[in-house]
Amino acid sequence: MGHKKIIPRAIKHYLSQNMKLIIPSYLIHHDIQKLVGSIDLFSKLNRSALRDVMSELTHVHIRGGATLFRINDPGDCMYIVITGRLLIYSVLPDQTHKMISEIGPGEYVGELELLMAEQRNLTVKAIRDTELLKLSKKGFERLVKKHPNALIHVTHTIVNRIRKVAFSQEQHSPIRTIALLHAGTYCNMDAFTETFIPILEKQGATLLLNSERLDSYLGSGMAKVDFGIWDEKDNRIVEWLCEQERSFRFVIYQGDIGLTPWTRRCLRQADRILLVASSRGSHEHNAVEHYIFGPARETTNARMELIILHDDSVSFPKNTARWLNERPIMRHHHVQRYRVQHYERIVRFLTDNAVGLVLGGGGARGCAHVGVIQAIQESGIPIDMIGGTSAGSGMGALLAMRRDIVTMKYLIREGLLEKKPFKRFSLPVYAIMDRFIVDQISKSWFGDVQIEDLWLNFFCISTNLSSGEVVIHQRGPLWKATRASSSLPGIFAPVIDNHQVLVDGGLMENIPAGKMKTMCGGPVILVNVTPKKDLTVDFDYDNYPGPLTTLWSWINPLVDAIRIPSLVDILVRVAGLSSMSKIQFEENIADLVLNPPLEKFGLLAFSEMDRIIDLGYQYTRQMLEHLKTKDPYDSIGQYRLVSLMKHNNQLSVAS
Secondary structure, three states: OOOOOOOOHHHHHHHHHHOOOOOOHHHHOOOHHHHHHHOOOOOOOOHHHHHHHHHHEEEEEEOOOOEEEOOOOEOOEEEEEEEOOEEEEEEOOOOOEEEEEEEOOOOEEOHHHHHHOOEOOOEEEEOOOEEEEEEEHHHHHHHHHHOHHHHHHHHHHHHHHHHHHHOOOOEEOOOOEEEEEEOOOOOOHHHHHHHHHHHHHOOOOEEEEOHHHHHHHHOOOHHHOOOOOOOHHHHHHHHHHHHHHHHOOEEEEEOOOOOOHHHHHHHHHOOEEEEEEEOOOOOOOOHHHHHHOOHHHHOOOOEEEEEEEEOOOOOOOOOHHHHHHOOOOOEEEEEEOOOHHHHHHHHHHHOOOOOEEEEOOOHHHHHHHHHHHHHHHHHOOOOOEEEEEOHHHHHHHHHHOOOOHHHHHHHHHHHHHHOOHHHOEOOOOOOOEOHHHHHHHHHHHHOOOEHHHOOOEEEEEEEEOOOOEEEEEOOOEHHHHHHHHOOOOOOOOOEEEOOEEEEEHHHOOOOOHHHHHHHHOOOEEEEOOOOOOOOOOOOOHHHOOOHHHHHHHHHOOOOOOOOOOOHHHHHHHHHHHOOHHHHHHHHHHOOEEEOOOOOOOOOOOHHHHHHHHHHHHHHHHHHHHHHHOOOOOOOHHHHHHHHHHHHHHHHHHHO
8 A cells, every 4th residue: 555666766866867857756756757658749759769858858846726828828838747637728708718628647738839839729727736747849849850750750649639639529537536525514424435435446446545544554643734835744645645646546535524634635636526415414615615615726626526415215306506506516416325326327427437318309209219218228328417409308307307218108198199289279479389288298297396406417408599599408497498498489489588588499409419528528329310301292382282182181081191291390390400500510429329210200290109119219229239249339438338238237137
């Protein structure tokens, strides 16, 4: 546990002689030359060239929360991370920040500007205290002059990296250090770690540290040593912690209940902060949280997640908004204390393995989502986050409420088939359909459930006609959000929210795979139930049938019905056309794209719901079986999906 890696004296002497600045003692124990040589920029250099690279590097220490460089700064150097973590983001015209990536040990930043002699186009901050190696422009020029062939490899590596970034969402280096801190009033953190740590250990060797354990490893009172004073004791702690971070896949820093030196140190060491609360406790900030959301923001940019623990008897969480209103977190998790699956879901999010399911709109064809969900569940793939638009928002919301397949079918049959909302006409002032029956169906499905109270993280998309923007619903009444997401313009009355007019999300983003990828970070399964070609007819314009002839063909069983789109069909199709151009882009982002063959079913064919559901089920089963035998995979996400299927199937067989 406390064994120190032995570095040959020659390497120590070499580093001390050739690094331009003094390296702290705890970094000497890193095999820095090995780390630099493993970086793709320098991995193909010979020993002589690598030694010359090492001679040009200087050590830089940056405190958590500090800015390494800003947009438009001179691009006169690049940096390699030895320990710690950096946040890279761009500044939008409205001065808000768009996160680009997070990078950790063995990764680098600033190489493009160094090569092109350009100004910085991004801003970089330290998430936590970080040690870096700096290569200056003059040093790079000396290297190129001495080793001109190295420039070719460096250039190819940078170009390939740019290509990968151009076609991807946010990039994150795997997190290695996690701080566990109390939120609200006291919760039983030891009980949480008792279940959480063994599950995390399945992803790699894990070390749990708290103040008592640190004292047992390094001596009594060491946990009380303040961070950053750089005396002998502090350096010893930092050196030992750096060694553990190299030796373990994860190091978990469990903070004290109060704001102690150890708790502050946990914050400064964290790549990610997990705030753990009891649903039975007060949502008010405790002393540690006052520090986290106050002075500590100057020393850490680590992203935070909130975990709310519930008794197993709780059917639905309540009042989650009280916790979220006061905490700027990236996501929250509802966890029942003894449900192992809930802890497994947290671990998948932390390791970029969380599975996001995106369900698109398509009228009655959206019933296929039920069959798709059933096949995915039977395959063993866990669904960790759900996003949907229009019909997909309603189906996804039912899943997020943990409704089983039988219940989902019953609700669809009762609401959309028996109550016939598409045949309840109204005076066409706001829309041609009666809004009250649609509101009634939505409320009967979702009641007073709030999105933030769902067991699974969920979002749905609507279009804001007032501002022309996409709206992402992640909080508030579930019935109202799904109602807005499926408010087909001209068919159903828009939803008015805060004086804004909200209509069907399919107008702008029918299958939000990109947003899901950003939110969940893991594999994304996209289900598109809208055919690329639709609403074809069997006659020419000159033979256009009259309305009475058409109506008679529809109601007379003795003649063939004339296949012609109705007013509702046309409005539904028009509502989705503007987002059709984005479909290929969204499908490229997803790791698994499911396009059930639904062309023969009309947009309002709710009477065919059983056939549509079964088709979605059979199609998805075939696609998942095909995925298991695929070689090679199209993405790392596909590999992760197959791994989850195999792992969970093995557990099922074992049980």
